[in-house]
Amino acid sequence: MANLIDIRRRIRSVKNTQQITKAMKMISAARLRRAQDRILAARPYALELRKVIGNIAARAGGRLRHPLLEKRPEHKVLLVVVTGDKGLAGAFNSNVLRRAAETIGRLPGVELLLLGRKGADFYRRRSYPIRNSYTSLFTNVKVEQAHEIATDLIQAYTEKQYDAVYVIYNQFKSLMAQELTVETLLPIQTPPAEELEGAAREYIFEPSAEAILEELLPHHIGIQVYRILLDSQAAEHAARMAAMDSATRNASEMIDRLTLRYNRARQAAITTQLIEVVSGANALEG
Numbered sequence: 001m002a003n004l005i006d007i008r009r010r011i012r013s014v015k016n017t018q019q020i021t022k023a024m025k026m027i028s029a030a031r032l033r034r035a036q037d038r039i040l041a042a043r044p045y046a047l048e049l050r051k052v053i054g055n056i057a058a059r060a061g062g063r064l065r066h067p068l069l070e071k072r073p074e075h076k077v078l079l080v081v082v083t084g085d086k087g088l089a090g091a092f093n094s095n096v097l098r099r100a101a102e103t104i105g106r107l108p109g110v111e112l113l114l115l116g117r118k119g120a121d122f123y124r125r126r127s128y129p130i131r132n133s134y135t136s137l138f139t140n141v142k143v144e145q146a147h148e149i150a151t152d153l154i155q156a157y158t159e160k161q162y163d164a165v166y167v168i169y170n171q172f173k174s175l176m177a178q179e180l181t182v183e184t185l186l187p188i189q190t191p192p193a194e195e196l197e198g199a200a201r202e203y204i205f206e207p208s209a210e211a212i213l214e215e216l217l218p219h220h221i222g223i224q225v226y227r228i229l230l231d232s233q234a235a236e237h238a239a240r241m242a243a244m245d246s247a248t249r250n251a252s253e254m255i256d257r258l259t260l261r262y263n264r265a266r267q268a269a270i271t272t273q274l275i276e277v278v279s280g281a282n283a284l285e286g
Contacts (some may be wrong), residue, residue, distance in 0.1 A: 004269065007262040011255060018251035024088065025244035032175070032237035038141070039172055039230040046227040049220050054190035056209055056216075066210075067158040068217045071187050076109035078131060078153070078162040080185065081123075082169035082228060083116035084236040085138050090243035092170060092236055093118040095180050100168050103182060104128070111162070115149070115229070131156075138233045146226035153225075154218055157186045169228050170235035176242065178235035185224060188217060 081100045083093045097119065104110045114120045114133035123130060132152070137145060153165055165186035170178040 004262065004265055007258055007265060011258045011262065014251050014254050014258065018248055018255070021244045021247040021251060025241055025248060028237045028241035028244060032234060032241055035230065035234035035237050036172070039227070039234045042223075042227050042230055046223050049216070049223055050190075053188065053213070053216055053220055056213060066213050066217060068154065068186060068188050068221070069190075069213075072160075072163040074108055074163045076111070076162050077107045078113055078156065078165045079103060079107065079110050080113045080115060080153075080165065080167040080169075081119045082167065082232045083114075083119035083122075084232070085117040085136060086240075087118065088243060089236055089240040090246075092178070092239035096168055096170060097122055099180055099182065103166065103168060107166070113149075113153075116232075137229060138236065141226070141229045141233050143222070143226055146229055147222040150218070150222040150225045153186060154221055162186075167228060169232045170239070172231045172234035172238065175238050178239060183228075185221065188220065 079100065081096060083096050087093065093116075100112075100119075111129045111131050112123060113131045114123060115137055117135040120133040120135055124133075134145070134149065156162055157165060164184065167183050167185050169181055169183075171181040173179050
């Protein structure tokens with residue numbers, strides 16, 4: 001009987017967990033829809049802005065000099081690690097942290113900028129130099145937050161505190177796929193020449209190419225940071241939805257197994273009781 005009570009208790013516990021995972025899946029699905037709309041709306045603008053900057057730089061014939069375009073030998077590097085603020089998203093955070101560890105091992109003089117609570121908690125317990133950390137970013141990603149982070153990066157790079165800025169994040173591809181990406185944020189990478197051939201034309205700059213780039217380049221960094229945050233937010237919701245869906249299905253399978261085990265144990269208990277009753281009746285007759 002004690003065994004039956006334990007199995008019933010466990011079935012009840014798994015059912016309660018299943019209700020939680022099912023609710024979390026529905027919440028992530030609703031949030032994913034909004035996050036997906038935002039990243040799909042922001043991505044074309046960010047990519048087109050990169051092409052415009054590449055076109056301007058190419059048509060200027062290499063005459064332009066700007067601190068954000070300057071490539072230097074890498075002696076000290078800032079690595080931006082983008083994780084989520086919460087767990088229960090499968091391998092979403094662990095994949096980023098694993099790739100960050102590999103990247104730290106091959107880059108010189110690495111310092112970290114941490115975006116997301118999971119990354120901040122992970123590296124706070126380890127002896128890595130941390131420039132800054134931002135948490136609670138992904139409840140509602142805002143352009144103002146992205147530009148604040150971008151301003152800090154631009155200032156650090158123009159003051160030559162770092163020779164390059166890399167970012168590691170999960171790029172949203174689809175509901176079922178997120179691509180772990182390592183991207184160079186600074187110096188600004190212009191598109192290769194083959195991407196610019198289709199847009200080959202002469203430009204008349206007003207007031208000047210230098211003045212235009214002076215306005216565009218900082219804005220470009222802010223938009224790229226914003227895009228990365230939106231990508232990571234959408235990828236996190238997609239990963240959590242998939243993880244909770246898998247957990248819900250696993251709970252259903254476990255409930256089925258426990259129910260079968262319970263029925264067998266109950267049948268065995270009833271059979272034992274019947275045998276005892278029959279044996280007692282036979283003893284009384286004898």
